[in-house]
Amino acid sequence: MGIRKLISEDGLRIDGRRLDEIRPIRFKIGVLKNADGSAYVEWGKTKILVGVYGPREAHPKHLAVPDRCIVQARYHMAPFSVEERKSPAPSRREIELSKVIREALEPAIFVEMFPRTTIDIFAEVLQADGSTRCATISAASLALADAGIPMRDLVSSIAVAKVEDQIVLDVKDEEDKHGSADMPIAIMPSKNVITLIQMDGMLTYEEFKKAFELAKKGCMEVYKKQRETLESYFKEIKVGLENV
Amino acid sequence: MAEGKYEAGDNVYREDNKFYSTIVGLAELRNNVITVIPLKGFYIPSIGDIVIGKIIDVIPTAWILDIRAPWNAILFAKEYLSKPLNVMKEDIRSFLDVGEMVMAKVTSFDRTKNPLLNAKGQGLGKIQKGMIVEVNPTRVPRIIGKKGSMISLLKKESGCQIYVGKNGRILISGKSRENEILVAEAIKKIELEAHISGLTDRIHEFLMKRR
Structure with a gap:
């Protein structure tokens, strides 16, 4: 571990947050004109752009499934998103995250309503500072809502970690790299359903329970932000329709 | 909820x-x-809807059309041509080719099969002239207005023929290009300002000013 401590004596983290404090999050909807739905998120220093297309006919056609629509996700990090240039070719990690993001979002979508079609989600990480998969999932569910795709609930996601024997909420890049365990989790808040849970490292049962409760609390905060963003974005149109 | x-x-x-x-x-x-x-979304076909489709592919006895829905629509040759198509003698592309627009009616659709179209009735068929603008399908009722108030205003003030497809494609056909562009601008204005009250009056004002 580095010379600098990740958590100071008075319980503050390197960016001055308390242990259970999340970074400032700002969502923006409808940022891409060509996409059917889109969202942009600034999650601390993490910046991600998500575009959603569909439901549309699947290409190549053999991918289509007769009884439901398939969801395809592509997570990609821009070469300039990290300090050392990242090769733009999809890495092992990006392929895994694409799969994880797809599986976190699929339970929320009414896939059976659009048989033989596909929904494509494209996420581009413009700047990475930890929790990119959580930010992508949260932003992608807003982009899906923007596209008018029927969903059971929004998906909210956040990561927790064990850093210097303490459980912290909303993991930053350095905490992820030098911490001893981290656990991203995604839930459908109003249904109380977990759609993603991963863990890297070791936690005791007690630590896990504490981390899980903290993550749930964090997800609710993200969910609130997501709803606020949706409401303010759609407010203009709503006011209009009431005045028909 | x-x-x-x-x-x-x-x-x-x-x-x-x-x-x-x-x-x-x-x-x-x-x-x-x-x-x-x-408030925002895509078009879901429903039987009887009049839509404006764009041909994206041609197969031996049918055309495949994009109707801005999750599924592509199929227009069989017999649903457009007055006599049966002789595949040996005639080339289907000589009647309609990729890129052309067709006004058609949805005759069958149930999500398990692609929607089927008919383009034989009155007012249906290949679009020969005019201008097409696209709006979000959820705004179509807005373009038409209460009991057709908005669309009749547009028709009366511009002297153009306006056909609204349920899928959010609108055909404007008038005497001059300027007139068509005027209507297109008015429609875009309706789509953008759908949420501000007094829309019909403002569109009226807009049309009067630009004439």
Whole structure:
């Protein structure tokens, strides 16, 4: 571990947050004109752009499934998103995250309503500072809502970690790299359903329970932000329709 | 969203006695049925709808059309041509080719099969002239207005023929290009300003000023 401590004596983290404090999050909807739905998120220093297309006919056609629509996700990090240039070719990690993001979002979508079609989600990480998969999932569910795709609930996601024997909420890049365990989790808040849970490292049962409760609390905060963003974005149109 | 003895209508699903909206929209309660009207979305075909499709592919006896829905539509040759197509002698592309626009009616659709079209009736068929603008399908009622007030205003003030496809494609055909562009601008204005009240009056003003 580095010379600098990740958590100071008075319980503050390197960016001055308390242990259970999340970074400032700002969502923006409808940022891409060509996409059917889109969202942009600034999650601390993490910046991600998500575009959603569909439901549309699947290409190549053999991918289509007769009884439901398939969801395809592509997570990609821009070469300039990290300090050392990242090769733009999809890495092992990006392929895994694409799969994880797809599986976190699929339970929320009414896939059976659009048989033989596909929904494509494209996420581009413009700047990475930890929790990119959580930010992508949260932003992608807003982009899906923007596209008018029927969903059971929004998906909210956040990561927790064990850093210097303490459980912290909303993991930053350095905490992820030098911490001893981290656990991203995604839930459908109003249904109380977990759609993603991963863990890297070791936690005791007690630590896990504490981390899980903290993550749930964090997800609710993200969910609130997501709803606020949706409401303010759609407010203009709503006011209009009431005045028909 | 709601709890109690209701029935779930469009865009609503229930779990036990709780009702949830599946999209962002306006909730409406009528005769104990809850429905949600979408604020933004795509076109879902329904039998009898008049749509404007763009040909994207040609197969031996049919055309494949993009109708801005999750599924591509199929227009069989016999649903457009007055006499049967002789595949040996005639080339289907000589009647309609990729890129051309067709006004058609949805004759069959149930999500398990692609929508089928008919382009033989009155006012249907290949679009020969005019201009096409696209709006979000959820705004189509807005372009038409209350009991057709908006569309008749546009027609009267510009002297153009206007055909609104349910899928959000609108055909404007007038005497001059300027007139068509004027209507297109008015339609874009309606789409952008749908949320501000007094829309019909403002569009009237806009058309008068630009003439």
